[in-house]
Amino acid sequence: MEKELLSQYYLILILIPILCGTLARYLTLIVDYRQYPSYPNGYLIHLVTGFISSGIGAIAIPALLEKNFEAVTFLLLATEQFREVRRIEKESLQDIDNVEHVFRGEAYIDGIAKTFEARNYFSLLVSFGTSLIMHIIPLNNIFITILLGIIFAAILLYVLKAFTKGKSVSDIADIKLAKITVKNSELYVDDIFVTNHLGIDLARNLVQSSGIAAVIHPKERYYSRILNHNGQRQAIIFEACRILGLKRYHYTKCDYETGRIAIVLVPIIYDEGAFIETIKKVPLLESIKKNYKIMKSNSNQMKG
16 A cells, blocks of 8 residues: 555656646747747647656656666757757748748747747756655655645746746837828838839828838947847838738838838738837847947947
């Protein structure tokens, strides 16, 4: 009887971490304004990989306690598997990109793929941490052990999400609605010249009557380096067009003297609030982030 209870206890020590790790993957899969991954097939794929990574994390501690070091090599296999997930996500997004009205762009796709790889590590680390804390707790009260394991899993997930949370456009810039002006074939957003390709009356009238525009003002001059990156501008216009739909025409333009970015499109759904909010929430791409401490220091010295 004692042996059976002990066996059930060790089963719980594996099942609870697996459940915590899988739940952590689910919580990071909540569909945001970008609507990716798709539901339900995208959910299923990522939940299954989250379950597998949770299982690997859960058995690592028992394997070490049993001195079964061969089982620990599964951690290395998991790393390779997660890299494969990133590769598949990247290829899938590139295939989808070919049928979109506006491209996501390589930089945005790379960032999304890396994010999904990292979130599989969430499952593994939460499961591993839960298993570790439950093995450290004495055997005298199984309910306290389970409760502490769940609490530790929640804390660890919160820390991981906070650590990996990236910034968005609103963190480095102010976004305001702007006035569209068409002069002959030239298009202006406020005082920023955008294009001179509006050569026919139909195009000019459409942009003037149905277009929506915004100007992104960097909070510091050196932030314009990020905002003016082609990949970042492409991500912004993609999200704006995907949320509002695209009837015709879309442009982005940088005012090189001030670092301001003009965004203009003719949407299917005209919603100024959604337009501004979408631009604010567009993530800053990791591949173009730079360390501006030196530039900021020099800028402050010049002001002084």
